[in-house]
Amino acid sequence: MSDDRKITPQAQDFPQWYQDVVAGAELAANSPVRGAMVIRPYGYAIWEYIRDALDRKLKETGHENLYMPIFIPLSFMQREAQHVEGFSPELAVVTHGGGAELEEPLVVRPTSETMFGEMWSKWIRSWRDLPVLQNQWANIVRWELRPRLFLRTTEFLWQEGHTAHATAEEAEIETRLALELYRQVCEEWCAMPVWVGLKTETERFAGAVRTYAAEALMLDGKALQAGTSHFLGQNFARAFDVTFQDRNNQVAHVWTTSWGMSTRMVGGVVMCHGDDRGLVLPPRIAPVQVVIVPIGRKAEERGRVQPAVARLEAELKSAGIRVKVDDREEVTPGFKFNEWELKGVPLRLELGPKDLDKGVVTLKRRITAAKESLPLDQAATLTPALLEEVQSQILRRAVEFRDANTVPVGDKGELLEALDQGKAALAFYAENRPAEEAFRAEAKATVRLFPFGDEGGEGSCVLTGATASRRAIFARSY
Amino acid sequence: MSDDRKITPQAQDFPQWYQDVVAGAELAANSPVRGAMVIRPYGYAIWEYIRDALDRKLKETGHENLYMPIFIPLSFMQREAQHVEGFSPELAVVTHGGGAELEEPLVVRPTSETMFGEMWSKWIRSWRDLPVLQNQWANIVRWELRPRLFLRTTEFLWQEGHTAHATAEEAEIETRLALELYRQVCEEWCAMPVWVGLKTETERFAGAVRTYAAEALMLDGKALQAGTSHFLGQNFARAFDVTFQDRNNQVAHVWTTSWGMSTRMVGGVVMCHGDDRGLVLPPRIAPVQVVIVPIGRKAEERGRVQPAVARLEAELKSAGIRVKVDDREEVTPGFKFNEWELKGVPLRLELGPKDLDKGVVTLKRRITAAKESLPLDQAATLTPALLEEVQSQILRRAVEFRDANTVPVGDKGELLEALDQGKAALAFYAENRPAEEAFRAEAKATVRLFPFGDEGGEGSCVLTGATASRRAIFARSY
Numbered sequence: 001m002s003d004d005r006k007i008t009p010q011a012q013d014f015p016q017w018y019q020d021v022v023a024g025a026e027l028a029a030n031s032p033v034r035g036a037m038v039i040r041p042y043g044y045a046i047w048e049y050i051r052d053a054l055d056r057k058l059k060e061t062g063h064e065n066l067y068m069p070i071f072i073p074l075s076f077m078q079r080e081a082q083h084v085e086g087f088s089p090e091l092a093v094v095t096h097g098g099g100a101e102l103e104e105p106l107v108v109r110p111t112s113e114t115m116f117g118e119m120w121s122k123w124i125r126s127w128r129d130l131p132v133l134q135n136q137w138a139n140i141v142r143w144e145l146r147p148r149l150f151l152r153t154t155e156f157l158w159q160e161g162h163t164a165h166a167t168a169e170e171a172e173i174e175t176r177l178a179l180e181l182y183r184q185v186c187e188e189w190c191a192m193p194v195w196v197g198l199k200t201e202t203e204r205f206a207g208a209v210r211t212y213a214a215e216a217l218m219l220d221g222k223a224l225q226a227g228t229s230h231f232l233g234q235n236f237a238r239a240f241d242v243t244f245q246d247r248n249n250q251v252a253h254v255w256t257t258s259w260g261m262s263t264r265m266v267g268g269v270v271m272c273h274g275d276d277r278g279l280v281l282p283p284r285i286a287p288v289q290v291v292i293v294p295i296g297r298k299a300e301e302r303g304r305v306q307p308a309v310a311r312l313e314a315e316l317k318s319a320g321i322r323v324k325v326d327d328r329e330e331v332t333p334g335f336k337f338n339e340w341e342l343k344g345v346p347l348r349l350e351l352g353p354k355d356l357d358k359g360v361v362t363l364k365r366r367i368t369a370a371k372e373s374l375p376l377d378q379a380a381t382l383t384p385a386l387l388e389e390v391q392s393q394i395l396r397r398a399v400e401f402r403d404a405n406t407v408p409v410g411d412k413g414e415l416l417e418a419l420d421q422g423k424a425a426l427a428f429y430a431e432n433r434p435a436e437e438a439f440r441a442e443a444k445a446t447v448r449l450f451p452f453g454d455e456g457g458e459g460s461c462v463l464t465g466a467t468a469s470r471r472a473i474f475a476r477s478y
Numbered sequence: 479m480s481d482d483r484k485i486t487p488q489a490q491d492f493p494q495w496y497q498d499v500v501a502g503a504e505l506a507a508n509s510p511v512r513g514a515m516v517i518r519p520y521g522y523a524i525w526e527y528i529r530d531a532l533d534r535k536l537k538e539t540g541h542e543n544l545y546m547p548i549f550i551p552l553s554f555m556q557r558e559a560q561h562v563e564g565f566s567p568e569l570a571v572v573t574h575g576g577g578a579e580l581e582e583p584l585v586v587r588p589t590s591e592t593m594f595g596e597m598w599s600k601w602i603r604s605w606r607d608l609p610v611l612q613n614q615w616a617n618i619v620r621w622e623l624r625p626r627l628f629l630r631t632t633e634f635l636w637q638e639g640h641t642a643h644a645t646a647e648e649a650e651i652e653t654r655l656a657l658e659l660y661r662q663v664c665e666e667w668c669a670m671p672v673w674v675g676l677k678t679e680t681e682r683f684a685g686a687v688r689t690y691a692a693e694a695l696m697l698d699g700k701a702l703q704a705g706t707s708h709f710l711g712q713n714f715a716r717a718f719d720v721t722f723q724d725r726n727n728q729v730a731h732v733w734t735t736s737w738g739m740s741t742r743m744v745g746g747v748v749m750c751h752g753d754d755r756g757l758v759l760p761p762r763i764a765p766v767q768v769v770i771v772p773i774g775r776k777a778e779e780r781g782r783v784q785p786a787v788a789r790l791e792a793e794l795k796s797a798g799i800r801v802k803v804d805d806r807e808e809v810t811p812g813f814k815f816n817e818w819e820l821k822g823v824p825l826r827l828e829l830g831p832k833d834l835d836k837g838v839v840t841l842k843r844r845i846t847a848a849k850e851s852l853p854l855d856q857a858a859t860l861t862p863a864l865l866e867e868v869q870s871q872i873l874r875r876a877v878e879f880r881d882a883n884t885v886p887v888g889d890k891g892e893l894l895e896a897l898d899q900g901k902a903a904l905a906f907y908a909e910n911r912p913a914e915e916a917f918r919a920e921a922k923a924t925v926r927l928f929p930f931g932d933e934g935g936e937g938s939c940v941l942t943g944a945t946a947s948r949r950a951i952f953a954r955s956y
Contacts, residue, residue: 029597029600031546031547031593031596031597032551032554032593032596033547033549033550033551033584036547036548036549037547038544038545038546038547038593038597039544039545040544041542041543041544041612043544044542044543044544044545045542045543048543064519064522064523065519065522065523065526066516066517066518066519066521066522067516067517067522067635068509068516069509069511069514069515069516069633070514070548070586070617070619070633071511071514071570071619071632071633072511073510073511076510088577089576089577090576091574091575091576091577092549092572092574092575092576092584093572093573093574093575094570094571094572094573094586095571095572095573095574096569096570096571096573096583097569097570097571097621097632098567098568098569098570098621098622098623099566099567099569099621105574106511106570108548108572108586115509115510115516118509118510119507119509119516122507128808134519138617139548139616139617141548141549143575143576143577144576145576154549154575155547155548155549157545330606
């Protein structure tokens with residue numbers, strides 16, 4: 001089930017490199033429906049590890065999963081003015097069902113704030129019902145005119161968390177908690193360092209009071225929004241009349257939040273770690289963590305090696321490692337090495353007659369050039385720590401890249417120069433919507449966020465020269 | 479977040495009992511879109527346990543998850559003649575996307591044989607690519623005019639397995655393997671005994687050569703189809719031109735299967751085990767396996783009991799038990815007992831000052847009337863075995879009910895009598911489509927399947943008097 005394996009070098013054409021890796025590693029494919037991707041088993045398995053990591057964190061922090069309908073009455077979308085304005089151009093609309101035209105068209109959900117609002121208006125009565133901490137894993141449709149696999153697709157998979165609280169303060173804490181969970185998943189699981197911080201008003205979610213985001217820097221110097229978390233104030237609570245009786249028997253609207261992370265994360269992993277040989281997977285989200293390639297041209301050699309390979313495989317499996325033995329006879333070891341490197345497998349173990357004679361197994365890490373030698377009888381015991389080491393190496397490398405490619409700039413000339421060099425820039429910025437929109441049109445770049453941890457100080461706004469009290473990350477983006 | 483808790487007795491009105499339990503236990507709710515349900519957190523958690531059990535079994539047997547698009551070009555549905563005929567009346571159709579009318583309408587998937595066929599035609603080349611063993615967890619839309627929560631809904635969640643094989647024999651083995659996994663999930667996890675066997679031609683999936691099913695008997699004597707598995711022959715392979723080069727370099731069409739199990743299982747669990755106090759959950763799929771209710775009217779009593787309750791909770795948690803402490807002060811213990819019984823929690827532990835003085839905790843199983851006493855310091859150690867015991871008790875009870883309510887009958891009079899008594903019947907049947915359809919119209923009942931393990935023998939067909947070589951299960955059904 002393999003297609004063409006040729007990988008365009010990153011330096012030659014990064015977008016083409018991305019497409020080649022996604023196709024060659026069999027992560028995803030275009031479907032006959034424009035913009036709607038097929039997530040192939042290898043890509044889906046990566047998503048499952050990301051999903052499960054986040055799902056555990058959500059459950060540990062008291063969130064409950066549920067499932068809301070995919071169809072939303074068109075009129076619901078219209079109840080929150082900014083929300084409908086933001087999403088109208090992207091809607092898919094069902095007009096016929098069960099052989100008849102529908103009285104009211106149904107929208108295929110682009111997000112579910114409205115449906116949660118509607119149901120909460122029935123479920124929430126008293127302060128005792130709060131907070132409501134809910135989440136769903138679901139498919140989402142937003143019509144996409146320039147689709148790219150994982151990054152921008154008409155249909156994608158995500159989780160959307162929706163919570164309701166008695167006070168603005170509690171909702172704000174929740175908004176920041178979700179963001180922190182995203183940071184953990186990005187950094188601890190995907191080895192993808194992220195800036196977390198506040199979006200500008202211009203970049204805010206349609207209907208939100210404040211939007212926070214986690215943003216990562218890809219290898220081509222563009223930013224990728226990895227997750228967003230919105231403090232919605234009482235906007236949706238008012239639109240859907242979600243009220244509760246507080247401890248003093250007063251009726252008030254709830255305060256709500258929403259936040260999402262999607263399958264675009266898989267594309268982010270590709271572009272954060274990959275190289276000209278293909279995908280590089282952090283071990284924690286790798287469907288195959290270790291591939292064993294038996295070496296031996298002759299049947300007699302393969303026969304000698306086979307029992308040791310089987311024993312090693314069994315030992316690795318019982319150590320909880322995801323291991324695969326590639327014992328195909330119709331292709332050469334070199335072919336196999338290329339294939340598993342393209343697929344980003346973190347560790348390769350080669351075992352041939354010479355290794356066997358010396359009581360060793362040859363180790364090749366995906367991210368380093370040199371081969372190493374491990375005592376065969378300790379290989380399985382050593383592997384878990386090796387995988388954790390590689391996980392750290394990949395993260396460290398990504399942090400170094402990100403830091404080396406994020407430059408502090410003082411004026412607009414420097415800012416444009418940094419962007420043209422394929423870097424992100426850090427500069428003082430005083431929010432100004434017209435200036436921000438003009439800059440976007442001019443530079444094809446945006447203000448990604450005001451990063452946490454960089455508050456304080458004072459300088460002149462890189463766009464307007466006005467006094468600014470905080471710096472922002474500027475970058476081109478996906 | 480609770481609604482009205484009144485439960486209509488089963489004997490008075492079984493459908494109303496079902497609705498009351500689904501609403502009262504907060505399993506699901508109707509959404510503003512007719513026929514599309516909201517699966518509430520408690521119902522969704524049950525589904526997660528069923529889903530995870532099946533997902534593990536599928537992975538252990540070599541199946542890979544992936545994700546196909548929800549939108550299918552209308553023309554795809556039309557390529558397999560029986561398929562489009564079967565599904566046309568149930569389709570939801572997207573006619574507009576991104577603000578414009580679409581050139582070709584898109585169908586919201588009612589099942590995905592066509593999309594797998596299309597992609598396989600690109601991916602499968604050689605016998606080395608076979609078998610392809612794929613599965614997806616997805617939402618499905620089939621327009622439903624008479625919806626009932628979980629049982630018949632316009633949108634539902636399911637898994638759909640799709641596999642391709644080099645030979646008919648291998649595809650047949652796979653079809654039966656999927657059926658066996660469904661049997662295991664039904665019986666081992668949901669404590670729901672099922673008949674497994676072959677459907678008649680009349681009841682076959684639209685486009686299949688043979689359909690197998692797992693069918694359970696509900697407490698009102700109606701059958702529920704818990705899962706189906708289809709041997710599709712080369713029907714879809716021909717329609718989508720899915721071919722492979724075999725070991726002799728001959729090009730041939732693959733042989734395919736498909737099989738699905740859905741959220742209707744949650745409704746099946748309700749109707750297989752529930753009683754007039756509400757839901758009864760098998761421990762393995764219970765979101766809360768043990769509820770601890772501290773007893774004590776006065777603050778001083780509650781204060782005395784509290785540390786012991788906290789210790790017991792911690793012990794149960796570290797034993798891997800899903801435990802909840804209900805320490806609400808605004809409601810009585812009796813109110814709590816009713817609520818957790820309605821929610822089907824398998825075990826309740828009560829701990830009051832008197833229990834504490836005696837060094838015991840009071841145990842109440844959901845399915846028995848008597849209270850028992852456990853040594854407090856051994857309660858956590860004893861609980862895992864108690865839960866397994868309850869799991870078996872619930873299954874045994876369901877098997878006894880099923881056996882007592884399935885009667886062998888010799889002629890049509892007896893058959894109709896059994897059905898009218900709210901029972902299923904076992905009778906010789908020689909397939910005859912006109913007779914089967916006439917019977918369906920007359921008796922509002924169907925042939926559910928020819929059960930495995932009942933082959934052989936000879937008798938006269940209960941519908942036509944013709945010689946029949948096997949018996950079938952007849953029942954009214956959901």
